[in-house]
Amino acid sequence: MAPQPPVRSHVTQGGEFGGKRNHRGLDLAASRGTDVHASFFGRVIKAGWDATYGNHVIVKHRASKGRRRETLYGHLDDITTKTGHYVNSRTVIGHAGDSGAAQGVHVHFGTYFDGVPVDPTTWIGAQ
Numbered sequence: 001m002a003p004q005p006p007v008r009s010h011v012t013q014g015g016e017f018g019g020k021r022n023h024r025g026l027d028l029a030a031s032r033g034t035d036v037h038a039s040f041f042g043r044v045i046k047a048g049w050d051a052t053y054g055n056h057v058i059v060k061h062r063a064s065k066g067r068r069r070e071t072l073y074g075h076l077d078d079i080t081t082k083t084g085h086y087v088n089s090r091t092v093i094g095h096a097g098d099s100g101a102a103q104g105v106h107v108h109f110g111t112y113f114d115g116v117p118v119d120p121t122t123w124i125g126a127q
Helices: none
Strands: 011-013 026-029 035-037 042-050 054-061 069-079 092-096 106-113 116-118
Touching: 042 069, 054 092
Parallel strands: none
Antiparallel strands: 011 026, 026 106, 035 092, 042 054, 054 069, 069 092, 069 106, 106 116
């Protein structure tokens, strides 16, 4: 199964991936409480709070030859998974909200390859 977007929605803001701005990901429109799904099979390496992303989840996905691929789901209203849990694209990991430094309810979706932010549409395909 191919990686999926965390919510079925449209992009409200795209990110800058060349290091020019802090916003490195996609903001996906969603109503408060909308189920947020992991995009692909992986293990939750963080489920918690920080000032920027508020309630957020980071999932580590399998990549070839020891490389790392991670996805980040930010500004959640709540988190329904825990660090160490295994998830897949059917797993609800939280619900859309506006926690942290959010300007309105949405889901921030970021993808990282070996710690470097990359355009999430390369991971889930152009939506």
